[in-house]
Amino acid sequence: MLTGKLVRLRAFEPSDAEALYRWNADPEVGRWMINDYPESLAQLTKRLGEDRPRNTYDKLILCVETLADRTPIGAIALTDADPENGRAELDVYIGEASHRNGGYGTDAIRVLCRYGFDQMRLHGISLWVVPDNHPARHVYQKLGFVEEGRERERFRRDGKWHDLIVMSLLEGELVED
Numbered sequence: 001m002l003t004g005k006l007v008r009l010r011a012f013e014p015s016d017a018e019a020l021y022r023w024n025a026d027p028e029v030g031r032w033m034i035n036d037y038p039e040s041l042a043q044l045t046k047r048l049g050e051d052r053p054r055n056t057y058d059k060l061i062l063c064v065e066t067l068a069d070r071t072p073i074g075a076i077a078l079t080d081a082d083p084e085n086g087r088a089e090l091d092v093y094i095g096e097a098s099h100r101n102g103g104y105g106t107d108a109i110r111v112l113c114r115y116g117f118d119q120m121r122l123h124g125i126s127l128w129v130v131p132d133n134h135p136a137r138h139v140y141q142k143l144g145f146v147e148e149g150r151e152r153e154r155f156r157r158d159g160k161w162h163d164l165i166v167m168s169l170l171e172g173e174l175v176e177d
C-alpha cells in the first residue's frame, strides 16, 4: 500500500541514523524547513533505536526509499491528524541530493496522500511552504494542492522574515499520474 512507481515508504530503522544525520546537515534540505537544534549522530542513533515510539495515526514519520534498490533517500510525515475533522499536516524532504529532481518526491507525496485518504480516512491534507521554495510549490500544485492563504512573516531564515503559504488537498483532489 505504501509503494509507488519509484519509492516505497517504510518505518525508520536504527541503521538509517547515518543517512539522516547527513541529510540534516545539508543546507539545501534545511533551507526552507523548520529545523530543530543540531542533533549529534549519537543522539540520532539513540532516537532511532529501541526507544523509538511506534508510528501512530497522529504521528506517522516514514523513510522514503527507492523501489529499485532500497536506498534510503528522504523522509515524509503526516502529523497532527485530527479524526473529528479528518485533517493532517504533511512534511517532506528528499535528503539525497543525487535523487532530487528525479520524480521521487512527487511519487512519495502521492503515495502518502493516497494512504491518508484511503486508509486513514482523512478529508484533507495541509502543508506550509515558503514562497521562494519554487520546486516544492511546483510539486504540490502538480499533485493538486491548492493555495489557501498566506501567513505574513511567519518564518525566519538567515536573518530575514518570509511569509508562509498554506496549501491543502481535499479528498478526491489528488492528481494521479
Ligand SMILES: CC(C)(COP(=O)(O)OP(=O)(O)OC[C@H]1O[C@@H](n2cnc3c(N)ncnc32)[C@H](O)[C@@H]1OP(=O)(O)O)[C@@H](O)C(=O)NCCC(=O)NCCS
Binding pocket: 028, 029, 030, 032, 033, 092, 093, 094, 095, 099, 100, 101, 102, 103, 104, 105, 106, 107, 128, 129, 130, 133, 134, 135, 136, 138, 139, 142
Ligand atoms: C521539494 C522536494 C521534496 C521535491 O522532491 P523532488 O524529488 O526533488 O521532486 P520531483 O523530482 O518529484 O519534482 C521536482 C519538480 O520541480 C520542478 N522544479 C525544479 N526546480 C524548479 C524551480 N526552480 N522552479 C519551479 N519548478 C522547479 C521540476 O521540473 C519537477 O517538476 P516536473 O516533474 O513537472 O518536471 C525536494 O526538492 C526537497 O526535498 N527539497 C528540500 C526540502 C524542502 O524544501 N522540502 C519541502 C518543504 S515545504
